[in-house]
Amino acid sequence: MYNFINNKAILIEANIKKKLLENNKKKIIENNRRIIENNRRMLSYKKDENRINFYLGDLDKNIIFKDLYNDVNNLENESFYKFLNLEELKKKINKMDNNNHKKLYLNILHNTLLKYNICKDFTFFVKTGDIQDVITVPCFTKNIINERENNKGVILRCMNYSRHWNDYYNKTQDLPFEKKMSKIVWRGSTTGDENRKGNRFILIKKWFNKHRNIDIGFTNVCQGKNKYNFFKKPIMTIREMLNYKYIISVEGNDKDSGINWKLNSNSLVLMPKPTVTSWLMETTLIPNYHYVLLEDDFSNLQDKLIWCENNQQNCKEIIKNAKNYMKQFADENYEQFLEKCVIEEYFNFYNLNQIS
Numbered sequence: 094m095y096n097f098i099n100n101k102a103i104l105i106e107a108n109i110k111k112k113l114l115e116n117n118k119k120k121i122i123e124n125n126r127r128i129i130e131n132n133r134r135m136l137s138y139k140k141d142e143n144r145i146n147f148y149l150g151d152l153d154k155n156i157i158f159k160d161l162y163n164d165v166n167n168l169e170n171e172s173f174y175k176f177l178n179l180e181e182l183k184k185k186i187n188k189m190d191n192n193n194h195k196k197l198y199l200n201i202l203h204n205t206l207l208k209y210n211i212c213k214d215f216t217f218f219v220k221t222g223d224i225q226d227v228i229t230v231p232c233f234t235k236n237i238i239n240e241r242e243n244n245k246g247v248i249l250r251c252m253n254y255s256r257h258w259n260d261y262y263n264k265t266q267d268l269p270f271e272k273k274m275s276k277i278v279w280r281g282s283t284t285g286d287e288n289r290k291g292n293r294f295i296l297i298k299k300w301f302n303k304h305r306n307i308d309i310g311f312t313n314v315c316q317g318k319n320k321y322n323f324f325k326k327p328i329m330t331i332r333e334m335l336n337y338k339y340i341i342s343v344e345g346n347d348k349d350s351g352i353n354w355k356l357n358s359n360s361l362v363l364m365p366k367p368t369v370t371s372w373l374m375e376t377t378l379i380p381n382y383h384y385v386l387l388e389d390d391f392s393n394l395q396d397k398l399i400w401c402e403n404n405q406q407n408c409k410e411i412i413k414n415a416k417n418y419m420k421q422f423a424d425e426n427y428e429q430f431l432e433k434c435v436i437e438e439y440f441n442f443y444n445l446n447q448i449s
Contacts, residue, residue: 148249153245173230178214209436238347238370250428258422260351266335270338278340283311283321285346290368297321312327340363358412363384383414
């Protein structure tokens with residue numbers, strides 16, 4: 094009896110293992126099918142050279158990667174990395190603690206490079222996290238500050254993708270502009286430098302509870318800025334903010350993480366001229382055409398509110414222009430194709446100077 098039960102348990106376990114193997118095999122086949130299908134689709138796309146060159150910036154033919162690799166030997170830190178090849182990136186990831194630099198940047202970059210099947214034996218550099226300074230080494234990054242001269246960051250879409258693009262591709266239900274409240278709204282954290290242009294601290298100190306139709310406040314006090322606890326207001330969801338006709342975009346540590354969904358909404362975006370650019374290409378946005386331009390000190394915020402209220406048709410036109418601008422990012426497969434092109438150009442350009 095014992096042997097019968099034992100044999101039956103062995104058979105059940107064997108069947109479970111067999112089914113797991115079959116399921117894994119199906120997943121691998123399906124994943125390979127998707128990769129092949131995606132590669133075929135990419136072959137049919139035409140390159141947008143303007144966008145590719147925008148993300149690449151000024152590639153420097155005078156840079157010798159072998160020399161550069163040695164020169165930056167002492168620059169490695171928690172946000173700057175150098176790799177001889179893809180395998181070295183994987184080893185680095187395996188050794189790291191499970192922090193944001195690993196989860197949101199290096200892991201995603203590794204999977205992206207692996208998916209595109211390029212650069213396995215090429216040297217490359219990576220800058221993770223929020224970018225607040227000029228990048229002097231040609232490295233992959235999520236964004237750069239607007240000064241392109243001597244700025245060698247190569248912009249990719251994949252790094253910290255979820256934070257910046259999920260709410261664009263998974264659009265929250267919106268209202269028609271006419272049905273929204275005629276008020277300005279903004280919510281955010283106490284991130285960023287209090288001395289940079291057009292920062293959120295100037296905005297809050299100037300307009301917090303100063304006008305009944307300007308509803309702004311911090312929802313999270315962080316980075317040791319406890320003096321701003323006085324300016325806290327309840328958290329708002331995107332759906333709640335979309336009840337307002339006018340939404341402010343203001344940068345934090347670097348870009349406004351919500352600007353993508355804001356420009357793609359039926360609300361009007363008001364903001365100072367961006368100082369940071371990413372895959373969204375913020376520097377190509379045209380003031381008073383894609384958004385309403387605010388002064389860096391927000392002194393004209395009330396005047397702009399009055400203008401908006403008196404020029405509703407113009408507001409709708411600006412919203413339309415912004416949404417048309419955002420349409421260029423709508424095809425995720427094409428965006429992946431462009432990103433693949435950017436990465437290939439990076440490696441092709443510097444390939445002759447690889448470390449032997």
